[in-house]
Amino acid sequence: MCLAIPxxxxxINNMMATVDVMGARRQVSLMLLxxxxxxxxYVLVHAGFAIQKVQEDVxxxxxxxxxxxxxxxxxxxxxx
Amino acid sequence: MKQLIELIVEFSNRIGRPVRLMxxxxxxxxxxxxxxIRSVLPEGIELISxxxxxVCVTSVRDVDTAIAIAMExxxxxxxxxxxxxxxxxxxxxxEARAEGADIRVVYSPVDALRLASETPExxxxxxxxxxxxxxxxxxxxxxxxxxKGIENFYIYSVHKLVPPALSAxxxxxxxxxxxxxxxxxxxxxxxxxxxxxLASEFGMPSxxxxxxxxxxxxxxxxLLRQIYDGNPKVEIQYTRAVRPEGNKKAVELIxxxxxxxxxxxxxxxxxxxxxxxxxxxxxxxxALSLYDIHVESKPEPRGCxxxxxxxxxxxxxxxxxxxRRCTPEQPVGACMVSSEGSCAAYYKYFNPx
Ligand code: SF4
Numbered sequence: 125m126c127l128a129i130p131x132x133x134x135x136i137n138n139m140m141a142t143v144d145v146m147g148a149r150r151q152v153s154l155m156l157l158x159x160x161x162x163x164x165x166y167v168l169v170h171a172g173f174a175i176q177k178v179q180e181d182v183x184x185x186x187x188x189x190x191x192x193x194x195x196x197x198x199x200x201x202x203x204x
Numbered sequence: 205m206k207q208l209i210e211l212i213v214e215f216s217n218r219i220g221r222p223v224r225l226m227x228x229x230x231x232x233x234x235x236x237x238x239x240x241i242r243s244v245l246p247e248g249i250e251l252i253s254x255x256x257x258x259v260c261v262t263s264v265r266d267v268d269t270a271i272a273i274a275m276e277x278x279x280x281x282x283x284x285x286x287x288x289x290x291x292x293x294x295x296x297x298x299e300a301r302a303e304g305a306d307i308r309v310v311y312s313p314v315d316a317l318r319l320a321s322e323t324p325e326x327x328x329x330x331x332x333x334x335x336x337x338x339x340x341x342x343x344x345x346x347x348x349x350x351x352k353g354i355e356n357f358y359i360y361s362v363h364k365l366v367p368p369a370l371s372a373x374x375x376x377x378x379x380x381x382x383x384x385x386x387x388x389x390x391x392x393x394x395x396x397x398x399x400x401x402l403a404s405e406f407g408m409p410s411x412x413x414x415x416x417x418x419x420x421x422x423x424x425x426x427l428l429r430q431i432y433d434g435n436p437k438v439e440i441q442y443t444r445a446v447r448p449e450g451n452k453k454a455v456e457l458i459x460x461x462x463x464x465x466x467x468x469x470x471x472x473x474x475x476x477x478x479x480x481x482x483x484x485x486x487x488x489x490x491a492l493s494l495y496d497i498h499v500e501s502k503p504e505p506r507g508c509x510x511x512x513x514x515x516x517x518x519x520x521x522x523x524x525x526x527x528r529r530c531t532p533e534q535p536v537g538a539c540m541v542s543s544e545g546s547c548a549a550y551y552k553y554f555n556p557x
Pocket of ligand 1: 508509510513523524525526530531535537538540541547
């Protein structure tokens with residue numbers, strides 16, 4: 125029930141936006157968004173409301189995680 | 205992916221004992237099955253499902269009350285579709301509808317509000333279920349009803365809060381967990397701040413996790429790292445959508461209209477301050493102030509182990525009714541009704557042969 129789908133904003137009209145969810149157009153309310161959104165932004169949509177912006181540029185985080193963890197294991201093994 | 209899995213195996217070996225991780229959220233339960241996550245994990249890591257399925261934890265009494273409201277004259281009860289088949293003590297919503305109750309499925313509370321403005325001669329009640337992902341939407345529709353002066357729109361709120369349920373689980377000596385895979389979408393609203401007590405009071409490793417296979421594996425890796433380091437904290441894996449402070453605007457809107465209250469969770473029992481009810485100053489939107497309805501509490505369906513399943517004590521397959529008397533077509537308990545329920549997810553994906 126807490127399913128929320130990342131959707132791209134294609135048009136904004138006051139507090140309502142048209143979003144594209146996997147090809148389908150939907151009207152969603154922007155009134156719950158904590159920050160302003162613009163056309164082209166991705167938002168998480170849950171039952172007719174955008175609940176948060178999604179940043180698609182944080183894929184870097186996962187690479188960082190892997191590097192950190194690998195480094196840590198190597199460091200430890202160096203002490204063994 | 206491959207590297208992630210190798211690192212998980214490595215940490216699991218280094219930890220050197222079995223680890224039980226609870227995915228709190230039903231959406232994770234389904235994602236874990238769909239992506240076959242269990243099949244790539246080493247033997248020492250067990251994933252257990254928790255109470256994060258709104259349909260599953262809505263009590264028999266709350267379902268009976270909603271149905272009693274729907275039976276009142278000049279009333280339309282609106283609900284999310286996944287509640288329709290949840291068993292009450294005598295009937296579910298479909299059966300109540302067949303008996304003449306006007307019950308309609310809506311995709312959003314906005315639709316319920318629109319229905320109210322289009323049918324001023326009826327009282328339109330929205331059966332407000334769900335966790336913190338959903339409660340801001342309901343608050344927003346009350347806000348809208350107030351603004352537009354719509355006077356025939358009411359809420360029956362059985363909303364529930366996730367953090368108090370986690371406290372209750374950890375206080376339960378039967379529940380054995382080494383770490384929490386915390387819900388992604390609930391956390392977009394309440395942030396990491398809402399879970400700080402898990403680390404500070406209970407020393408429980410916790411990671412707010414997204415729903416893609418990589419997200420889930422990363423979340424597991426981050427939990428293993430915390431366990432291995434003996435350094436429990438609340439981390440966010442799902443940084444694309446979750447900020448440490450959450451969505452303050454949404455949280456403020458929730459508490460503008462609602463206050464926490466004790467709530468009864470199906471199969472778990474009463475948990476202090478784990479529900480949301482409308483503030484007294486907004487009681488004109490409260491369906492319970494409109495109707496004089498008193499419903500007795502009734503026991504859970506006999507033989508159903510949903511309570512233990514929701515606390516991760518039993519697996520659905522440990523229930524003697526699973527797949528025999530209880531199937532998604534003929535559910536005995538609520539955990540088999542919702543597609544997010546552990547029993548339904550096991551039934552769909554688990555192939556014992
Ligand atoms: S299989 Fe059915 S009866 Fe058994 S615990 Fe699950 S919902 Fe209840």
